[in-house]
Amino acid sequence: MHQSDEQRLLERCLELLQEKTTTLSSASHASPVERYTDPERFEREMQTIHQQLPLACLHSSELPGPHHFRSLETHTGAVLFTRGEDGKVNAFHNVCRHRGARVESRASGCAKAFSCPYHAWRYGSDGALVSVPFEQTCFPGLDKQAHGLSSIPCVETHGFIWLCPAAATQADAEQQLKQHLAPVEGDLTWLGLDQLHVFKQHRRRWRCNWKIVTEGGLETYHFKFAHKNSIGPYFLSNTCVTDQLGAHFRVVMPTERLRDVTRDSLEEARLRDIAHIVYGLAPQTTLLVQKAHVDWIQIIPVSADETDIVITSLIPTPPAALSEEALGHWQRNMAISIATLDEDFELGESIQAGLTSGANQSLTFGRNEGALEAYNRWVEDRLEATR
Numbered sequence: 001m002h003q004s005d006e007q008r009l010l011e012r013c014l015e016l017l018q019e020k021t022t023t024l025s026s027a028s029h030a031s032p033v034e035r036y037t038d039p040e041r042f043e044r045e046m047q048t049i050h051q052q053l054p055l056a057c058l059h060s061s062e063l064p065g066p067h068h069f070r071s072l073e074t075h076t077g078a079v080l081f082t083r084g085e086d087g088k089v090n091a092f093h094n095v096c097r098h099r100g101a102r103v104e105s106r107a108s109g110c111a112k113a114f115s116c117p118y119h120a121w122r123y124g125s126d127g128a129l130v131s132v133p134f135e136q137t138c139f140p141g142l143d144k145q146a147h148g149l150s151s152i153p154c155v156e157t158h159g160f161i162w163l164c165p166a167a168a169t170q171a172d173a174e175q176q177l178k179q180h181l182a183p184v185e186g187d188l189t190w191l192g193l194d195q196l197h198v199f200k201q202h203r204r205r206w207r208c209n210w211k212i213v214t215e216g217g218l219e220t221y222h223f224k225f226a227h228k229n230s231i232g233p234y235f236l237s238n239t240c241v242t243d244q245l246g247a248h249f250r251v252v253m254p255t256e257r258l259r260d261v262t263r264d265s266l267e268e269a270r271l272r273d274i275a276h277i278v279y280g281l282a283p284q285t286t287l288l289v290q291k292a293h294v295d296w297i298q299i300i301p302v303s304a305d306e307t308d309i310v311i312t313s314l315i316p317t318p319p320a321a322l323s324e325e326a327l328g329h330w331q332r333n334m335a336i337s338i339a340t341l342d343e344d345f346e347l348g349e350s351i352q353a354g355l356t357s358g359a360n361q362s363l364t365f366g367r368n369e370g371a372l373e374a375y376n377r378w379v380e381d382r383l384e385a386t387r
Ligand code: FES
Pocket: 096, 097, 098, 099, 100, 101, 116, 117, 118, 119, 120, 121
């Protein structure tokens, strides 16, 4: 994003402030409750969206150098991420090629090789099978080259490591990710996410559908009410600039500081000083962009009415280099983010609990909640396209 784009977004914020309004769609919409409750539909969403599209699974700083590794549970099973000697990131099914035991059970660490706990078949960080106990006598003629860890295409870009489970080859993965991120490419470059570092991570399971969580990040109508005891007072009420960028959404949420900006001072104003920006990157990645840091929120569907949410605070300084004072600052920031987001997720649980009551056949999205309908349209289009 160039400075002129930032200014255009600020101009649009100012226009909305003057008109005392927000981004409006042409009509309000009804959102059928089955969108959030139907287990069969949930399975189709998993197959056609979450198991197909590239997913940001790790921040680059979680594999800070050669031989660092992380193991994760994903929608494609247990995955072992490694950074090789050459600095390149690999992803493998964390499954032994002998009789299928999990090769690495630690969540993270630094290792040049991985030894399966069952019979000690040993793999390099590039996935190659390097040794097999009693190989000559027990596995004569074993083609070791054909028994390396089974790899899953993944790509490192814009500070994240993206798993591309549906890609047939590494080249396909690169092409698929490029296409997927093309509409937000300029924005992601502007954010400089590869310059950030993981500060802390917080994970919790919530009893609500994944789309309810996403919807909560696409409007500011609720700020003054749901967040009245936290961030509400700092933001303009029901005023945000919303754009759909391919499969993704950008919501610019101006703070009260926008009132100090005039058309004359616009040129000096920087967007991140005046607004928080939410990027909803389909399907699971939300970036909550603040002045000097970014909260990365992973929305991981578990079932039609359960979602794991991982909040990761990405900050500009490596945590080990923080002064006592800076450490306290980022700790307080993280606590505020979690407390505020919990207000959203608690409401998400209350919505989910009411869906099966029969009170509503559908939920109502106002013209100020047009992004919610547009997001659901995108989901339905994907479901339709793959029928
Ligand atoms: S299952 Fe891994 S070495 Fe046997």
